[in-house]
Amino acid sequence: MSLDKAFEKVTRIFNPADIQASKCASIIKPKVVATMIKKSKHPVLITGGKLLEDEKLVDFVVKLHEKTGIDVIATGGSSRPLIERGIKPIATVFTLHYITQYLIDLNWKGFDGKGNYDLAVFIGFTTPYYLSRMLSALKHFSRVNTISICEYYQPHAKFSFPNLNEDLYYEALNMILEV
Amino acid sequence: MSLDKAFEKVTRIFNPADIQASKCASIIKPKVVATMIKKSKHPVLITGGKLLEDEKLVDFVVKLHEKTGIDVIATGGSSRPLIERGIKPIATVFTLHYITQYLIDLNWKGFDGKGNYDLAVFIGFTTPYYLSRMLSALKHFSRVNTISICEYYQPHAKFSFPNLNEDLYYEALNMILEV
Amino acid sequence: MVMDLRDGFIVLDEMRNVTIRIGKVIEEDEWEPMGPTPKPHILDLRYWDQKLLERYEPFYAPMQDFCNLCTMGPCELSHNKEGACGIDLKTQKARLVVLACLIGASSHTAHARHLVHYLVEKFGRDHPIDLGNNVNIEAPNVRLVFGIRPKTIGDLEMVLDYVEQELVRVLHTLHTGQEESYLDYESKALHVGMLDHVAMEVADIAQVAAFNYPKGDPDAPLVETGFGVLDLNKPVILIIGHNVLPARNIVDYLEEHGLEDEVEVAGLCCTAIDTTRYDPKAKIVGTLSFELRAIRSGIPDVVVTDEQCIRADTLRECSKMGIPVIATSEAASRGLPDRTHENPDVIVEDLVSGRAKGVLIRDPDKVGEIAVRVAIEVRKRKGRKEPFMGEEELKAEVQKCTGCARCVFSCPHNLRIDVAMQHAKKKGDFSKFKEIEPTCIACGRCEQVCPKGIRIVDVIMKSSLDQLKSKTGKSRAGRGPIQDVEIRKVGQPIVMGTIPGVIAAIGCPNYPRAREELGQIIEEFLKRRYIVVTSGCHAMDLGMYTDEEGKSLYEKYPGSFDAGGLVNVGSCVANSHISGAVIKIAAIFAQRPLRGNYAEIADYILNRIGAVGLAWGAYSQKAASIATGFNRLGVPAVVGPHSTKYRRAYIGKYWKREKWWVYDIKSKKKIPVEPAPDALLVCAETKEEAIVQLARLCIRPADTYLGRQIKLTHYIELSQKYLGCLPDDWHLYVRTEADLPVKMRDQLLKILEDEHGWKIDWKNKKILEGPIRQYDAGFNPTLVEHVYEKYTGEKIIR
Amino acid sequence: MVMDLRDGFIVLDEMRNVTIRIGKVIEEDEWEPMGPTPKPHILDLRYWDQKLLERYEPFYAPMQDFCNLCTMGPCELSHNKEGACGIDLKTQKARLVVLACLIGASSHTAHARHLVHYLVEKFGRDHPIDLGNNVNIEAPNVRLVFGIRPKTIGDLEMVLDYVEQELVRVLHTLHTGQEESYLDYESKALHVGMLDHVAMEVADIAQVAAFNYPKGDPDAPLVETGFGVLDLNKPVILIIGHNVLPARNIVDYLEEHGLEDEVEVAGLCCTAIDTTRYDPKAKIVGTLSFELRAIRSGIPDVVVTDEQCIRADTLRECSKMGIPVIATSEAASRGLPDRTHENPDVIVEDLVSGRAKGVLIRDPDKVGEIAVRVAIEVRKRKGRKEPFMGEEELKAEVQKCTGCARCVFSCPHNLRIDVAMQHAKKKGDFSKFKEIEPTCIACGRCEQVCPKGIRIVDVIMKSSLDQLKSKTGKSRAGRGPIQDVEIRKVGQPIVMGTIPGVIAAIGCPNYPRAREELGQIIEEFLKRRYIVVTSGCHAMDLGMYTDEEGKSLYEKYPGSFDAGGLVNVGSCVANSHISGAVIKIAAIFAQRPLRGNYAEIADYILNRIGAVGLAWGAYSQKAASIATGFNRLGVPAVVGPHSTKYRRAYIGKYWKREKWWVYDIKSKKKIPVEPAPDALLVCAETKEEAIVQLARLCIRPADTYLGRQIKLTHYIELSQKYLGCLPDDWHLYVRTEADLPVKMRDQLLKILEDEHGWKIDWKNKKILEGPIRQYDAGFNPTLVEHVYEKYTGEKIIR
């Protein structure tokens, strides 16, 4: 490695603990989200309470489900608008906390009995801090791949959208559907 | 901002606290170190105990001092080899802890009575964790600019060399002298 | 039994130079035989914790990937790595949970110690603990854990000795290099939670007994509550904190000097509650979320702080507004000079003139005079203050905003200040701030990062001042304990399940969204005739939740511990009356012995009493330890989403069938049961979700079919209403067709047949096959071996 | 005075159903009038703390920019921003310092409580505290702080009640929303540190009195120490921890069964020290840094753990090696089943067969039998084990290394494992591991991140096994208290300064570099006839620091508390004898009253007694609180660089002239003094720096000219030796030419004239002008107003 190169490489860390963060989510592009869902063996989409107040999100979830067939776990009451739109979530009464606890358990058979999920995609959480904690739990204690396609960057996910303003955000969601 | 751009920008943070680090040192190139020393009104070079065991560092400090006239505060016993090489540090008995405590105090007049220093350059600390803490103190509680030109990246400095292997490190030091 | 002998010295003639101090007069009459675990030490109830933890698996959501607790670190523990001391991330997080609980429990213990110490000095050790005629079990937590019936204030001292000893022992275990298993730290957290309820009980019964608070009175007076209640024509003393002593002295001073009607006394946080228990003429300004607002408003003429949940910038903020501060506690001395023993005249003059920004007065009995005189004198000299922000100022502030959104990312709620600012700046329309206000906890973090130095909190407050002021109503003053007669009345319906549940709303104000959501949740359960109990900040916020006619729930629902009642027990320490009530159900209705008999009672509660806590906001270490104490007692809690930041939850897995079993004392068999409740601590994201979870977690294995039917009816109705469908797991709770809601019976039987493969005898509408277990009216469940052995007379071979 | 009355019940005929329990028999003879602050509460010594903190300004070096302590957070506090509760970064860090001290002090308190509880049960409350004929002031810390002379073990209970109460009160103050000023948190940290010394003293005098440890014996036996001392032909019981009770039971069991010579008992950490105080035949394997190595070596046949400073992966690691574990403490139960009350035969068989990896035995009296039988039986069945790693294995491990350097960045010392591995891999030369070994603290963090799963700790151990084993020597068993007669002898020379200082080496093993540097530092001071005291891990490491003839410093220097003596007081809790010795100097030599008279004594010590602590490694919360306790008492400490991670130091600024003053009782004036000492807690980077700082911080304002001359001589000599020049600040300590080192007087006078502008009378070689103050033989300094007033009889007008 040449000296120039050494200086080009942004070496953020001396001792990772020293700066209090180990690793943050990689930014994921919409297309890649679509691809990952397709390639994954047992993916699941987990929706949050923001769907109760954001029709566009409901729209997106309905379309994604229709397009990819991905199962939906609805939390935070998000089942109601989805059911009204004809989607049947595979779970409705378990909070994100329960779902995360289950995902961590290697012996969980999933809601469909096919075994634990290999990819969990998260959307529509009104309270990003709740999702953030759950992603942290999944990062440290599970083998599940996590993608957050919420409006704010989620550092503890494996992959996340960056912080996006409203318009860009819906555009990004649309791009997932376009693939 | 276009969507593409938004995704290009590596947005590391949703909530900075959430990833436990606020801001890390910018990587600084050797030339810039030299320039900053030159441009600064009241710079000081603070040396550590590694000079007791690394002749090359002593060499560098002697040369830098000769070239730029920068005052040297010697800590950790680093005064001995420097004095043997004819340098007269402006302080020798105060540990890095004392020096940092003084630097934080806006009313300190410096060892030369000219007022507090505006730039502190650090080199030769055997124990990077000690320096790291002092840089953290300076980051949060002082107005002093800090540059670490030690072998390991120091995230709490304002500017720091990256992690460098031995050869690259001495090369980098030499480049400072070349300017 | 009154005795003349007091603590003191007896001089014995034969032994010169020796005096014998009589320490404690212990009443040894055998009111109840001693149970197996009086004064339990850390490991004594570990077997019970292991039962809980086996089912309710601890769940960890780290806030950070690191540990910095010793100088071998910092250690990077991501992915459950081990640090330099060998601890792994999970265990490290459990350790931090213990720490949070310890801080919480210590707060109540120190508070209790302070009160008891003060009361012993003032009223003597023999001052009786008399909670009124209807409260015979005066201290259920103390009886249960410590094993005595405290008769006098003095008796409480040894209880605190014990609690303190245990807390220190647990704190010791946090030293680097100890527990290897997170389960053992959890057991310690549960231990601390239990101790916390004992300490809270000591604190509250001491003050109720000594200060003549309402004693379990369902008709305790109504108290004015809200940001708009203050009479601004009078000098205003604002008291912030949790320890009533300085506030009491202020009220007393006013009365002694005939100034009651001249000066406005208003409280923030729990001190507000306890002050109004002492004097219902005092007013409640609000919760922690109103502290910065109350100061920034400039209204108070003097601010008095005691301890806990007071902003750590109170002095700085007050000084900016020119408000003098009187600190009164060792826990929050604010760097102020200790002027306890100085001449009040000098102190008053220093404070009024601004020479001193604040003082520390350690003796609560000296606070009244100084606070009152300062308030009156400040008002006299300065008159009524200008409003904190003019219209022009407001506009000027908003103009500065660049829309950088730094405030958004530092805000605990990510409130879109940037959008509101830009909207106001461009359109002159400040309405978006009104949308923000009910969610904003007025923490001020946004201001810390705003590069333009905009007074964001003030901007929000100014823009929504009408709205803020109009959220004004009435709370019922904290009534303290639940009466034994009330327990006698509701014990059976609760245990049978015909009162569908007890909802205990007992948390802090950092709600996920608008403050009114708490009221909406609670109203749903009041209408459905659950018993609702409340305390602390939730109790105050409920007082501000009013209908179109301005009536709060306290005015619409009775204050009795009965179906459809809304009971405000009091301040944080009064939470012990809620655990106490649950314990008393086991004691009074079921006649289970209390004394030193923790595991049996907790086991009874877990299996039979459909009580669930709700902490919609729960920010503090005290909340952590209170909830954990409820959990050890077998009471689950639903918490708001911020509470994920406590890092730990207790969540069982309904699908692990092997974990859901009990010993049945009747059939003498170990039998599977429905997973009810299936969590001890779980966060909900939205109010919709919280409501459904609360109903769900009220279900208990020992419900009669009628009770189960009622509980399931509510659960299913609420799920349909808020989730749009039947809940996923309703069938797990069906033991017999009689459990099913009457109106839906056919429909549900069909689903059981079609979707779950159960066998149904359609002629008789009977379930033939399917449920986890058969329903048995005499079912008598326990998880505890020695309880089983006691009641069956048989030994379990393990 | 022996009394027959014990705790118990007296039944009074007239009062049926009532028994009177006699709590404490308090001896009330007036051995000394009570001072102003017996049993001080948090705020009672705040005035003294303010004196200290005014001079020794707290310095904060945050480990992280954030706070996560409640759910309003996490808050980003960089650049001293305020969090959602209003706390700023500095205050938040001070809060964490209080926490560390609390954990430390609680550890000792819980330890003391456990011991006292046990001893009261075994020996009765009346068991006398007899520390031998030469120790009359049996409990200087207890007398000073609590205000009693404890006569019996039972008397210690109320002392602990007090300490526990205070600790809980301080813990309370950590709740969110309290202190606004870091200075108030610092005052609390100092309070906790003081309490810690009381708790340590209680623990140690209780065990010394009950277990017949050496009682201040300078000739306490020498004990084999080091990794190489074990006789591998015998079954080996390895005991790790800090609480002697289980170890004692093992030793007793061996003796009772005539097995003393059949089984090897070895200790790690403080338990090792206390076991050898009980039985000098036991052996010391080493410090915390040897725990993982000792287990990985596979040598122990059984491992017994008690509490504190034990790796949190002990069970995991032992299980990998097939070593059964017996946990004995509530603080480290390791998730193991509690089998205290089971048949030992079954337990032994389960452990030996491997059916159980470990057990929890809560009763220390039951540990001996099980541990001994398991060790013997394991050895019998399995014989001597294979070495933990073969030559081929070693090579194979090294081959796996890719040189990725992840280990380097996770290592607390950034040890270049990558380089050592690559060197060994390529050249077959393992010598670089030998260079690493003395710095490596065997924490295992490198292994956690190595992507190749290399057993790095084992590789280092295998490569340097000879070296490790050869570092074997003798420690002197902990002697406990310093005798009053010793104090009588050295009191004057210490206060005068003619014994240049007392160096107290009392820390943990995470040194900056090689372990032997500690020995080098200490030897420098022994040669110069300073008094050196030591304890804990430093005391053990000194036992392994040997010369060419294999002699340790303990064998070369006497064990007396005198110039050139090396005194091992004992385990961590014996540190109280060091603070005790300093207190006793004030009491015995200066006849200052102790009882409840903290500030006067601390002030005396700060101004007069040149004692300095050295914690070259200091990793633990206990170390934090011990050091803070010394600081409140006026004793500064020099700590190793890892200790910067405690986040806080106390560092004064010599150039702030206005801060360096005292009241002089003799001249009745407030006068400026030299900045001595100018720090209470400061980190040194290298041993060179540490040595110079230690000498420097021994200087005190009250030194006589002879004393100052001696101290300056050492300071200057050491500075010249290690820093290559005169120290920058030597002139600040010169009051008169008589203060100057004799040999350098002319040279130094010249410098004073030339460089500092002093006026010198060259004829008489006298200083005419220049010093901070004039030397006055009767100088009688104090910082405390009430002390000044007491001795001058004059009031200070403030």
Ligand code: SF4
């Ligand atoms: S306590 Fe353990 S994990 Fe935490 S910093 Fe210390 S060694 Fe590392």
Ligand code: SF4
């Ligand atoms: S931080 Fe200040 S300037 Fe930036 S958007 Fe928020 S209010 Fe506007």
Ligand code: SF4
């Ligand atoms: S004061 Fe309100 S808007 Fe500002 S950060 Fe706090 S909650 Fe958010």
Ligand code: SF4
């Ligand atoms: S409810 Fe929470 S915020 Fe309110 S006083 Fe109690 S602990 Fe503090």
Ligand code: SF4
């Ligand atoms: S204690 Fe204060 S600074 Fe810490 S997380 Fe809570 S609000 Fe933020």
Ligand code: SF4
């Ligand atoms: S981490 Fe492992 S593979 Fe990488 S350099 Fe270190 S020893 Fe070698």
Ligand code: SF4
């Ligand atoms: S075991 Fe030794 S080499 Fe490995 S990380 Fe720890 S100190 Fe460094």
Ligand code: SF4
């Ligand atoms: S000296 Fe340090 S490492 Fe050693 S036993 Fe004491 S606290 Fe633990």
